[in-house]
Amino acid sequence: MELLRKLTAATGISGREEDVRALIIKEMKPLVDDVKTDVMGNVIGYRKGKKDTRLVMAGHMDEIGLIINHIDDKGFLRVLPVGGIDPRTLMAQRVVVHGKKELDGVIGTKPIHILSEEEKKKALKVEDYFIDLGLPGEEVKKLVSVGDTVTWNREFTEIGDCYTSKAFDDRIGVYVILEALKKLKGKELPVEVYAVATVQEEVGVRGATTTAIGLEPDIGIAVDITLANDIPGPAEHQQISRLGEGAAIKIMDGHSISNPKLVKHLAKIAEKKKIKYQYEILPRGGTDAGALQRSTKGAAVTTISIPTRYAHSPVETIHKDDVKASIDLLVAFILDAGKENYTL
Secondary structure, rough: HHHHHHHHHHOEEOOOOOHHHHHHHHHHHHHEEEEEEOOOOHHHHEEEOOOOEEEEEEOOOOEEEEEEEEEOOOOOOOEEEEOOOOOOHHOOOEEEOOOOOEEEEEEEOOOOHHHHHHHHHHHOOOOHHEEOOOOOOOHHHHHHOOOOOOOOOOOOEEEEOOEOOHHHHHHHHHHHHEEEEEOOOOOOEEEEEEEEOOHHHOOHHHHHHHHHHHHHHOOOEEEEEEEEOOOOOOOOOHHHOOOOOEEEEEOOOOOOOOOOOHHHHHHHHHHHHHOOEEEEEEOOOOOOOOHHHOOOOOOOOEEEEEEEEOOOOOOEEHHHHHHHHHHHHHHHHHHHOOOOOOOO
């Protein structure tokens, strides 16, 4: 899993994906016939196929994070969220500030010892926190500027049958796509395949929107995480997906309704190949499939989702078996693509 470790360690909040993009280009080049980037920063790999049917598989490379909007005279940094940050996850965290050099820091807030009773009842906002770099104000201002980015300081770790890390959303999707390309190397493909690592998904599927317009896919498969709420608290009907129960085939989310024929085709392939799978309906949120669906001519889309506990936190957790199932399902689908008509 060294590649997954490298992908999660790379930095790249929405709009600042340079570091992770360079890694993805390096890994993708030997696996495709051509690779390029566009003005948005999407990485687009191409594999030729027997038919001119266009299949686009997309996973987003950006991660949620913070951006510095103020530096006070003592050197404390104020931040704003980039993407869906839950303020509760910020308390007492270690972070990396990407200034003129990488700087370790901690997120602080007013200690509980001096909070008023009214303050104790108040729900904290991102703007209530600050970052402490442990340096004098003058030195901080030499090294850090407004607009610099901040990411979690957390390492990829194996726990039991699972992996935990920052940025599985959606470096795990990119990983699944790259691993699928490895398994497809040297094989004749039935359709044209575009492997896309998109940017700015966390702020409104922006990279995938331009990709959809440029590539005009016939079939779009997003590869992304989904919620695994199989934890204490949520009722059974609120679980969305469960760890260890296989790849999740999306039926619907807040951005798209999957093509029912495509969903059925994926399930049929999973059953034939004995790949463990589950269905998924996500009430809110969405994936790049929502943008691919809105290409100029429209596309049949769905998402292969990797169930994930504690999404949008520094301890996102996935199951080893679900990762393998997702790779196997994506490969099997690509090799079987072009045989079905998804027109409704």
